[in-house]
Amino acid sequence: TAPPDDVLRADRALVEAVLAGAPGAFERLVREYQGLCWHVIDRMVRHPEDTRELCQEAFLRVHQALHQYRGESALKSWIAQVAYSVAKRHLEKKRIPIADAGDDDGLALAERVGDGFDLETATADDDAVAHLHAAIERLPPLQRTLLTLYHLEELPIGEIAGITGLAEGTIKSHLFRSRKLLRGLLEPTLGVVAA
Numbered sequence: 001t002a003p004p005d006d007v008l009r010a011d012r013a014l015v016e017a018v019l020a021g022a023p024g025a026f027e028r029l030v031r032e033y034q035g036l037c038w039h040v041i042d043r044m045v046r047h048p049e050d051t052r053e054l055c056q057e058a059f060l061r062v063h064q065a066l067h068q069y070r071g072e073s074a075l076k077s078w079i080a081q082v083a084y085s086v087a088k089r090h091l092e093k094k095r096i097p098i099a100d101a102g103d104d105d106g107l108a109l110a111e112r113v114g115d116g117f118d119l120e121t122a123t124a125d126d127d128a129v130a131h132l133h134a135a136i137e138r139l140p141p142l143q144r145t146l147l148t149l150y151h152l153e154e155l156p157i158g159e160i161a162g163i164t165g166l167a168e169g170t171i172k173s174h175l176f177r178s179r180k181l182l183r184g185l186l187e188p189t190l191g192v193v194a195a
Contacts, residue, residue, distance in 0.1 A: 041058065
């Protein structure tokens, strides 16, 4: 689904202000989207020093390429796409695979968990949330990132496809497999009953 017109208008106004060199406009853009940029990059690289550096690189690229933003999608998605490509290139340079081909062992365990399992309810207390975050850390970078974009940033699948360049079906498959894997990882800790 396309972002609402008022969002696109506000995005275009901010971009025009930055391109016109309006005082404080780029700082406002950075303030507004630094959390998103951090989430995307940090979920991919999982190293605070690298994340900080890569966020700066992402905003430098945003500044250099902002004239290419056409306002057809939300600025949030466009910036997330820049952050994702910066993080992906970083992982490729370090020869770190972004998707783990060998994650089927965990999935086999997760298959045994009933579909009636409610991840949110199961992680309602602080201890359980800590276990959930630890389990997310064990996912491959791409799956961590897709979960973040979908659940934390609440982006629709179509926007995530635009950010990552992945087909919508591939994203849905990764999200499904990630949730199943998380159920498997949380099963022993949270007492999830196997189906």
